[in-house]
Amino acid sequence: MSADLLWPRYDSPADLAAIEAVPLAERGLPESTYALLTRAATLWPDRTAISVLPEAARWQKPESRTFAELLADVHRYANLLRRLGIRRADAVALIAPNCAELITATLAAQLAGVAAPVNGALSRSHIAELLHRSGARVLITAGPELAPEVWYAARHLADGLDAILVLRPTGATGAAVPLPVMDGVRVGYLSELAVAEGAVAFAGEPPQSTDLAAFFHTGGTTGAPKLAAHTHGNEVADAWMLAANSLFDTDSVIFGALPLFHVNALVVTLLAPLFKGQQVVWAGPLGYRDPSLFAEFWRIVEHYRISSMSAVPTVYATLALAPVDADISSLRFAMVGASPLPAAVRANFESHTGVPLLEGYGLTEATCASARSFPDAPRPGSVGQRLPYQRMKVVHGVLMISGPTVFPGYLAGRDVDGYVLDGMGKLVDGWLDTGDLADVDDEGFVHLSGRAKDLIIRGGHNIDPALIEDALLAHPQVTAAGAVGRPDIHAGEVPVVYVTVVPGASVTEEDLLAWAAARVPERAAVPKAVTVLDALPVTAVGKPFKLGLRAHATRRAVTDALAAIRGAEVDTRIEDGSVVATVTIPAACDQTAVTAALGAYAVRWNLRLTEEVS
Template structure:
């Protein structure tokens, strides 16, 4: 189906009402991600679908697939998975940096069963738990040539698996390395094992819209990992909402550099391009983390006529320093998200390239994207307008009552992209899903503080649990972060509460600086005092770090900052005692102080000092556990 019913005009905020005048059901979206791929292969069989770079230095030696070739490989890989016993309700784990074969492997996993992408950088305990939750018995993973560290992890995870299917680097030539035998586990290269399987059709029944397509892990670096369950309908709907962007025509090229265990990589740069026959150009296995990419970036944009890209602020800060040594007139949509965009980064990139940075917002539990901005109507300070057919409201953090426009509360989302739940177990019918307190009556509690303005644009104000409570007064950390980000030498900022014996906690801030910056911590403290609009919110300290901590899935990790602030506060309070060491650990999303005292120290006095703070603490004597 083509035409206005499928592709309405969607170029400015005022277009939203006309789009939603047509029910989503009348858009006749494909039933599944597989049906979406089949349609793309039927409409544009010979058009390039994916171009994958081996690495930045060899960007002129990519591996390309047309839409027809991509579908053929998906059929081969899915039929291999079916031979291995994978059925509709079975998960297939995928653990690899990006490479040419990971793309069809991911789509094949969604066709034969359910894709369960894993970040190979997670701890072994996390990975073991995610495999247990997913029930995956087949693992598609990077081999020794592609990522030796991930291959070593895969071998450690082998017990309990039925098969390990191995991926080679993009464009690998020659005979691959011999793979070691693993007792009771079938081990082989994916491409070799799939070579003899039918590439014209899938041997099983295709998935339905309501069936699960993927299990994406979400959460921080501590505590139990969670698996968010995406249906095919979730992913197809969100991909359509992204593809509906009128600025990106049929056949436009998009740049992909985020890892495929991230929802943005799957939905924005793999599924959405299938809707309009767009060409996805994928960076090498390190993506934006490959330093050499930046020296070649503008040449790659020019070569492939890249029209759109998405990245985090730090990427744009680096690109603003890279000489534009090619014709980049094709680039007209540069999306930024995941963390606050410093004004200096926005202005620097736009002045350097002439390309407007637009912010977006999304989360795994709403499939991927939920809000977008418009280059022709930039509104700095917002992350955009909600996407079509999604609903947003702001509710009181304690009562759950909806708040009027302009008031700050917790952002909630409903609509066709909200997941059915998290995997919490299995029964005779398959996965047991639960909202875990985040899903109520079809509404997702995002945990993000926000307000909606009169035009429905979203203004984020930090995480609800990141509120700083000073003497019973709630302080929004965003106002501190915004003030510091306004400094021309600050590239990132995070504000948290530091324990205080009088006020419960007081605000402190952590920042990173631009290369060559000369500003001092004291100068930043003075700057903040003059720019934070609320006197009580002015930070008591500003600490410069090389990088702000992030979670295993790349999101800002405030718990680590709170742990550092707690350690510093208690170490200062216990400074008069000789022989006392203070450390902190994070347990179940709570910062716990671990205080070790020498045997000669007056332990009751140390305990009395700790009791003045509302911080869970463990006191141990040196030499004793």
């Protein structure tokens, strides 16, 4: 293929039209994620592909693989899966924190069948439901050394499985912990079982572009877990759109610390670097949740000459407080997404480090990324320009996307022909309803104004409000419940819930908070507060009006943030589908302090001054 066709100039918003003048089909993209890896191993066999840190404290002792070694390991793992009966239409579930073996296993699962990564922090009932929906017969999971709590849960999910393949920590030495014998289930360490498998080639037929590559669970508003299907073509196209960024070259080193059950980790920090043979440095199993990582972070950047990274706003808020004790001149820019970026977080991080923060936008149903920003062409208020070949339009205020990254649907079941996929109302004639309120300007820049959907986004993690509402509605004295996100300085927003109770109820807000903590199936979804109202707000036609609850939660958050400002008053209103706070302060107040306090939140706000009345 022509290098010019694969790598057009793409470092400015003005490049988009020239890129799209060439049809995507003529650019010669690899057929599958496996073909993408094979290409990298052919072009750069001896170059380091991944360096995985065992933990933040031991960042100088990574376990590394060249592209040729990574491909050989993927062949071994995939051939083992094939020997265990996995074929193209069979799902392989993966439940583990990041480690060297999980990276290989994820690629191998997409080669032999369909990868189905699962967040191990979900409740056991939700994990069991996701395994059931995927039809997974093989589970790859963390062992007792890597994540004891995940291993304990996995042992109780063996029903319906043919095999449980166990992962050890990165860089593990010495004898492994003996594993139990389970009736009818093959149990063993993945690396040990795969050691005798062929490393030169895959014994089965390689996947095609239209074949399914993965199922990613994603939040919804129905209370039930959804599995969004990705084809190999979806993932390769999205990875190429990111890799085509002319600011990256083959010497760029990428830092990855998001969990591999998240599409950002797969597409941005695993697949996209394969296109140009870039090294990826992976954090330890806790990723950005490891407190010691932030104390070591700038030295890691200097040692590995990190060029770019991807994280959520809360990570950059923490890094803005970590003293820069190393040469970080290699770090050209940092990518941020998954939740709104507060202005203060951007300002603090960029002034502290000199590194620009580039916002992006995407969602699982469009594979991962759909918009990117440019360091030399900032657009305040925008989350970026649409990526090449992704079409966008706004219908009744809601952003719609079409193109090669739009998923084929949610997994709805299986029949004699294989998986049954259903857009479940999100797909209309090839257009994806994102549920996000937005405007798109003539140059393709996206300006978000709110969310039509009800998801709560805590530190980039999607929380289904139905999880919280169902738990509260199970209480005999609760008659209605509405969960929303309250702005939060650390997590972007945290869940809170509003309820109504039966007349004469004796239950208190504290009682209901304890009730929810014991019953909400996901730890991150446990509400921070329960508020009893006389009635929940509804629309003119009687439907629940979540924006009214968000306005109430926002007013409380802003009021708390300005508690030290004498005479501050806060009101909220709903404008263009989003909540706007109006803060009124006496003219003699310190406006700088007010601006600094509010800038730490992803909240639209206005400031009014009044003469103080004695």
